Amino acid sequence: MNSSITLPIKIIGAGLAGSECAWQLAKRGISVELYEMRPKKLTPAHKTGNFAELVCSNSLKSVDPLHPAGILKKEMELLDSLIIKTAKQFALPAGKALAVDREKFSKKITETLNQHSNIKVINEEVKEIPSGTTVIATGPLTSDALTQEIIKITGEKFLYFYDAISPIVYADSINYEKMFFGSRYEDSDDYLNSPLTEQEYYKFWHELVNAEVTNLKDFEKLIFFEACLPIEEMARRGKNTLLYGPLKPIGLKSPFPKKMYAVVQLRRETLDNDSFSMVGFQTRLKWGEQKRVFRLIPGLEEAEFVRFGQMHRNTYINAPKELDIFYRLKKEPNIFLAGQITGVEGYLESAATGLVVALYIYQFLNGEPNPLPFTTALGALGRHLTLSNPKNFQPSGITLGMFLPPSKKMKRKEKAKFVAIRAKKEIEEWIEKVVAKY
Ligand SMILES: Cc1cc2nc3c(=O)[nH]c(=O)nc-3n(C[C@H](O)[C@H](O)[C@H](O)COP(=O)(O)OP(=O)(O)OC[C@H]3O[C@@H](n4cnc5c(N)ncnc54)[C@H](O)[C@@H]3O)c2cc1C
Structure with missing residues (x-):
């Protein structure tokens, strides 16, 4: 030994x-x-x-x-x-x-x-x-x-x-009539998808980039982890950046007649299906702002949050x-x-x-x-x-x-x-x- x-x-x-x-x-x-x-x-x-x-x-x-x-x-x-x-x-x-x-x-x-x-x-x-x-x-x-x-x-x-956490919403606060189940490129219903029209997307983008974010307690330089950027940070890089990232409208077939310009995906959180997390929505928006801005997403107008997004120093x-x-x-x-x-x-x-x-x-x-x-x-x-x-x-x-x-x-x-x-x-x-x- x-x-x-x-x-x-x-x-x-x-x-x-x-x-x-x-x-x-x-x-x-x-x-x-x-x-x-x-x-x-x-x-x-x-x-x-x-x-x-x-x-x-x-x-x-x-x-x-x-x-x-x-x-x-x-x-x-x-x-x-x-x-x-x-x-x-x-x-x-x-x-x-x-x-x-x-x-x-x-x-x-x-x-x-x-x-x-x-x-x-x-x-x-x-x-x-x-x-x-x-x-x-x-x-x-x-x-x-x-x-x-x-x-x-x-x-x-x-x-x-700095690393950020995505919000989770209660399943029973979602309006399923505006969303559909489906997986990108696959024949399965693993994700809940909210399609956005061009007008809905740009309104959401505008509110997102102008929403209030939490202040840093200290005076450290804000260094983000590129693979887990807060959604508002990603949005600030360009009007269409999210369309090539978490909101990309590809690989999914929407059952709705409206043109799907962007899509927000939610993933099941529990085996009991009582909550969904917002995929790629890690954020440091103030909690009130998260409620206001994320409720612009079709189907989430009345969403109640199990947990809001937050940011932490790693x-x-x-x-x-x-x-x-x-x-x-x-x-x-x-x-x-x-x-x-x-x-x-x-x-x-x-x-x-x-x-x-x-x-x-x-x-x-x-x-x-x-x-x-x-x-x-x-x-x-x-x-x-x-x-x-x-x-x-x-x-x-x-x-x-x-x-x-x-x-x-x-x-x-x-x-x-x-x-x-x-x-x-x-x-x-x-x-x-x-x-x-x-
Ligand atoms: C805000 C945030 C979000 C993240 N999101 C993701 C994500 O979505 N997906 C992903 O894959 N990874 C994510 N990560 C990164 C990382 O994968 C997780 O932090 C992961 O849990 C790291 O595993 P770990 O075992 O190193 O640390 P942890 O799982 O954090 O475990 C460390 C443990 O040590 C304990 N501890 C700390 N100090 C002491 C002490 N002095 N004495 C006794 N116990 C102590 C803590 O209580 C904790 O239980 C995130 C990290 C952070 C901070």
Whole structure:
């Protein structure tokens, strides 16, 4: 046994990454102490004390086997990911996305981890990093005291960007006569669609760009995450920008005679179908303004909101500078980091890094670890985190560009297929060689 790893493994944060990490270790017989500050102390975005709470959208991205997120999911499934199997158990119809009933999903994960004999749950905020092997999985909203502790070790300030949450509306406040069910490019009724005429669209656009937004508490520069721009921010980039983004009027057949110039999509939130989230409508408009502007959308004139959109500061470390390939702090190798705090972006990717960290700890306990090949999706995330240029490091969800490129130039579709086939082969070999051995 490698003496530098000490038991129990202390995991701070029972979010997407911490929950997966705890499960992967516990199921291999490793004792874990799992610290979670909620519900005693909530973050600005979490609402419950449940583990692996999904703070915004309820989607864990694509299941398409040729999509990078689909490849990542397949690899996680092969490794018995708790997040993926629970998500599948509580999946909602959402076309090619894996969307879940967020409450049932998080409750189940909480129960599973609470009941596991190798996991001791400690319901406290961690203000000082404990001694012994520790995994920091406290996410983009890490509490202030712990943030200061991490800064003390790395000597570096955290990087940050702003991320926004989309509103959710009650199903019984929607006027279904003005909307239709259907999925883009697919024959399914997974989404509820509101078609807008040209006149309706430009009125909506005008009100959106002129609506009042919330002020920033501090004087920080406003840095948005490009893949999750607030809708009003996107709208400000041009009168027609939304028509090429979340409101694009393509891939859907409207049953109404009026010409569909734009379309707003809503996705089911719960298995009981009692609420819908507004797809791509993350926003920092003031709450009263959200009510006023979003009620201009046909069918939402009387919408009641389960939750309004909000904006939060996301913090992350400069991973290429601070982390080694095994997700350990270079300056303190007994401390591992997992989840969004490393600079991956998304529920899925956060859970994936929790899984990887558990496997590396397990390998350290049994000898020298074998890093995941950069040809796999799980390895590609590590490649992004540790080999990017630290001068312009940006958080990112999984992309095709993160994988080790094929040796010859290929068109996008051909490359996606090549990468998917290669990843499957290589992850299976790695599991056989590394994981199955123990
Ligand atoms: C506002 C916002 C919206 C987002 N929207 C999406 C989205 O729509 N889709 C998507 O894929 N991703 C989204 N993300 C990004 C990201 O995927 C999620 O934040 C994800 O939950 C990150 O997983 P994690 O495990 O790293 O952190 P989290 O899931 O946040 O888990 C961290 C846990 O640590 C706990 N914690 C923090 N500090 C301490 C402490 N000192 N002691 C003990 N416990 C502590 C927290 O309570 C929390 O439970 C969003 C992020 C934010 C902030």
